[in-house]
Amino acid sequence: MSLYSRHAWAVSDQKLSLMEKGSKELKMPSDKASSSRLPVLGLGRKRRLDKENAPEPEKKRIRGTGTTIPMSCLKEPTVATIPRAKKQVTDVKSRKPISTISAPKPAVSSTTARKGADKRPAWDVKGQLCDLRKEFSACQVQAEVLTRENLELRSQLGPAEQAARTLEAENKSLIRELTEAQAQTKEDQLELVKLGARVQELEEFLRTQESLIQSMQEKQLQLQEDRKDLATRLENQEKQLQESVAALAKSQAEITAQAALLAERTENLHCLEMERRHLLNQLQELKGNIRVFCRVRPVLPGEPVPPPGLISFPPGPRGASEPSTQLSLTRPSDDRCSIIGKLPSPPVRYDFSFDQVFLPDSRQNEVFEEVSLLVQSALDGYPVCIFAYGQTGSGKTFTMEGGPGGDPQVEGLIPRAVRHLFSVAKKLEVQGWSYTFVASYVEIYNETIRDLLVRVGGPQKCQGGECEIRLAGPGSKDLIVTNAQYVPVSCEEEVESLLHLARQNRAVARTTQNEQSSRSHSVFQLQISGRHMGQNLHCTAPLNLVDLAGSERLDPGLSTGPADRERLKETQAINSSLSTLGLVIMALSNKESHVPYRNSKLTYLLQNSLRGNSKMLMFVNISPLEENFSESLNSLRFASKVNQCVIGTARANKK
Ligand code: ADP
Ligand code: MG
Numbered sequence: 157m158s159l160y161s162r163h164a165w166a167v168s169d170q171k172l173s174l175m176e177k178g179s180k181e182l183k184m185p186s187d188k189a190s191s192s193r194l195p196v197l198g199l200g201r202k203r204r205l206d207k208e209n210a211p212e213p214e215k216k217r218i219r220g221t222g223t224t225i226p227m228s229c230l231k232e233p234t235v236a237t238i239p240r241a242k243k244q245v246t247d248v249k250s251r252k253p254i255s256t257i258s259a260p261k262p263a264v265s266s267t268t269a270r271k272g273a274d275k276r277p278a279w280d281v282k283g284q285l286c287d288l289r290k291e292f293s294a295c296q297v298q299a300e301v302l303t304r305e306n307l308e309l310r311s312q313l314g315p316a317e318q319a320a321r322t323l324e325a326e327n328k329s330l331i332r333e334l335t336e337a338q339a340q341t342k343e344d345q346l347e348l349v350k351l352g353a354r355v356q357e358l359e360e361f362l363r364t365q366e367s368l369i370q371s372m373q374e375k376q377l378q379l380q381e382d383r384k385d386l387a388t389r390l391e392n393q394e395k396q397l398q399e400s401v402a403a404l405a406k407s408q409a410e411i412t413a414q415a416a417l418l419a420e421r422t423e424n425l426h427c428l429e430m431e432r433r434h435l436l437n438q439l440q441e442l443k444g445n446i447r448v449f450c451r452v453r454p455v456l457p458g459e460p461v462p463p464p465g466l467i468s469f470p471p472g473p474r475g476a477s478e479p480s481t482q483l484s485l486t487r488p489s490d491d492r493c494s495i496i497g498k499l500p501s502p503p504v505r506y507d508f509s510f511d512q513v514f515l516p517d518s519r520q521n522e523v524f525e526e527v528s529l530l531v532q533s534a535l536d537g538y539p540v541c542i543f544a545y546g547q548t549g550s551g552k553t554f555t556m557e558g559g560p561g562g563d564p565q566v567e568g569l570i571p572r573a574v575r576h577l578f579s580v581a582k583k584l585e586v587q588g589w590s591y592t593f594v595a596s597y598v599e600i601y602n603e604t605i606r607d608l609l610v611r612v613g614g615p616q617k618c619q620g621g622e623c624e625i626r627l628a629g630p631g632s633k634d635l636i637v638t639n640a641q642y643v644p645v646s647c648e649e650e651v652e653s654l655l656h657l658a659r660q661n662r663a664v665a666r667t668t669q670n671e672q673s674s675r676s677h678s679v680f681q682l683q684i685s686g687r688h689m690g691q692n693l694h695c696t697a698p699l700n701l702v703d704l705a706g707s708e709r710l711d712p713g714l715s716t717g718p719a720d721r722e723r724l725k726e727t728q729a730i731n732s733s734l735s736t737l738g739l740v741i742m743a744l745s746n747k748e749s750h751v752p753y754r755n756s757k758l759t760y761l762l763q764n765s766l767r768g769n770s771k772m773l774m775f776v777n778i779s780p781l782e783e784n785f786s787e788s789l790n791s792l793r794f795a796s797k798v799n800q801c802v803i804g805t806a807r808a809n810k811k
Pocket of ligand 2: 549552553554703
C-alpha cells in the first residue's frame with residue numbers, strides 16, 4: 157500500500173492508459189463492483205490515488221518544465237516486483253475464505269530500494285523513466301493478478317447470487333413464517349391470557365372446593381362423633397326399652413288381675429248398692445210411707461208476741477236430746493166471760509203428735525237433713541211427694557223454695573233436694589248408673605193449670621186454661637201437662653234459673669192474711685230416669701215438691717162485692733182441692749176401691765205419686781201468732797188425720 161502511495165503521483169498520467177487497457181480486459185462495471193460486498197481493490201486504490209495525485213510542487217515544476225514522457229517508454233515496463241499481499245476473500249455464500257491468489261512476492265526493486273537510499277536527482281530523467289517502467293511492469297503484473305482474481309470472483313458471483321436469491325427466498329419464507337408465527341404467538345398469547353384467567357378461576361374454585369372438602373371432612377368427623385354418641389344412647393335406650401317392655405308386661409298382668417278384681421268388686425258394690433236401696437226403703441217404710449212433719453215458723457219482726465204457752469213442744473219419751481215429735485196448742489182462757497159475770501173458761505190444750513216437729517228456731521238445713529233420704533228414694537225408683545200444707549203466711553213457701561234474698565242459708569227444699577239428687581247421681585255414675593232429670597213447674601189456680609216456666613214473650617197457649625193433664629202416650633201411665641215446659645236439667649244453676657222464672661210467673665193475689673200469699677198450688681216436678689248399662693237396669697220416678705195454697709177457711713165477714721166474690725171462688729176451689737187431697741189419702745189408707753183422684757186437678761196430676769208404691773211427706777206449717785190459733789188448730793187436725801193414714805208397701809218402679 158505504501159508502495160501505491162509512494163508512486164501515485166508517478167502513475168497519474170499512466171493511469172488512464174492503464175485503465176483503458178485494463179478496461180478492455182476487466183470490463184467490470186463500476187456500479188457492479190461497488191455493489192459487491194467483496195473488496196474491490198481497484199476502486200480503493202483509485203481513491204487513494206486521487207488523494208495522492210494532489211499536485212506537489214516538485215511534480216508541478218517537472219510538468220512546468222514541459223518534459224513529456226513518451227508513451228513508448230511506458231510500454232516497456234521495467235522489471236519491478238510489486239509486493240502482493242496475500243488476501244483472503246470471503247465467499248459470501250459459503251462464508252469460507254476463498255482461495256488466496258498467489259502472486260509473485262514483490263521483490264524490493266532496485267529502484268525502490270535505491271529511491272529510499274539514494275533518491276534520483278531531478279535531472280536524472282532517464283533513471284526516473286526506468287523506475288517508472290519498472291513500476292509499470294509491476295502494475296501490469298498486478299493488473300493481471302487482479303484480472304484473474306476478478307474472473308475468479310465473477311465465477312463465484314453467480315452461485316453467490318443464486319445463493320443470495322435462495323437466501324432471499326428463504327428469508328421471505330422465514331419472514332412469512334415469522335409473521336405467521338408472530339400471529340400465532342399473539343393468538344397463543346391471547347389464549348394464554350384466557351387460559352391464565354381460567355387457571356386462576358379454576359385455582360380459586362379449587363381452593364373453595366378444598367375448603368369445602370375440609371369443612372365437610374370436619375363435619376364428617378363431627379357426625380361420626382355424634383353417630384357414636386347416638387349409637388351409645390340408642391344402646392342405652394334399647395336396654396331401657398327392654399326393661400320397660402318387661403315392666404309393662406308385668407304391669408299388664410297386674411292390670412289384668414286388678415281388672416278382674418275390679419269387676420268382682422264392682423259386682424259386689426252393685427250388690428251392696430241394691431242392698432242399700434233395699435234397706436233404705438225398709439227404713440222409710442218403718443218410718444211410714446206417709447209421714448207428717450210439723451214446722452212452726454218464728455214470730456216475725458213487727459208481729460204481736462203470742463201469749464206464753466200458746467204453742468208448746470213437750471219433750472219426747474227419750475228426753476230433749478231427741479227430735480221433738482209432740483206439739484200442744486193451748487187456747488187461752490176467754491176473758492170476756494169474767495166481764496159478763498161468768499167464770500172464765502179454762503184454757504184448752506190440744507196435743508198433737510207427728511213424725512217430727514220443727515221448732516221455730518229450726519234451720520233450713522236441719523229440715524232438709526230429715527228429708528234427704530226420702531228425696532234420695534226417688535233415685536232408687538220410688539215416687540216421692542212432699543207437700544207443704546198450712547194457712548197463708550205460715551211458712552209453706554219458705555219451707556219449699558226458701559227465704560227472700562237468695563241467701564244460701566235460707567234455701568228451701570226444692571233447691572236443696574235437686575242439688576242433693578245431682579250429687580248422689582254423680583256418685584252413682586262410678587257404679588255404672590247414669591241419670592237424666594227433666595223439670596216442670598206448674599200452678600193450679602181455680603182448678604186451672606198454668607205453666608210457670610213459660611217465657612215472657614213466648615207462646616201464651618197454656619196461659620188461660622189450655623194446659624190439660626193427659627197421658628204421656630198410648631199405653632203409658634205417665635201423666636203430662638199439655639203445653640207445659642219440660643226442661644232437661646243437669647245442674648243446680650239451671651234449676652235456680654227455672655225457680656226464678658216460676659216466681660215471676662206465679663199468680664199472686666192480695667189477701668187479708670198475707671200481702672203476697674199464694675192463692676194457688678204450685679207443683680215442682682222432677683222426672684228422674686236412671687239406667688245401669690252393665691246390669692241392664694232402668695228406673696224412673698217423679699219427685700213432686702208441692703207448695704199448697706193457703707188452707708184458711710172462708711172469711712164469714714166477706715162482703716158480696718165483685719172482688720170478694722172472686723176471693724170466695726178462689727177459696728172454695730182451694731178448699732175443695734185440699735179436701736180432695738185428704739180424701740184421696742184416706743181412701744188409699746182405707747184401701748178403698750175408688751180413690752177420687754179426678755175430683756181435683758191437684759190429685760189428678762199427682763195420682764202416680766199418690767199410690768201404694770209412693771212415699772209421701774206432708775209439712776204442716778203453723779203460724780205462731782195467737783190470731784192464727786184457729787187456722788193452726790184446723791191445720792193440725794187435718795195433718796193428724798193424714799198422719800194416721802198408712803199406705804201400702806212402697807215398690808220401686810224398676811224394669
Ligand atoms: P206461706 O207461703 O205459707 O204463705 P211464707 O212462706 O210466705 O208463707 O211465709 C210468710 C213469712 O214468714 C215470710 O216473710 C217468710 O219469710 C216468713 N217465714 C216463714 N217461715 C219462716 C221461718 N222458718 N223462719 C223465718 N221466717 C219465716
Ligand atoms: Mg206461699
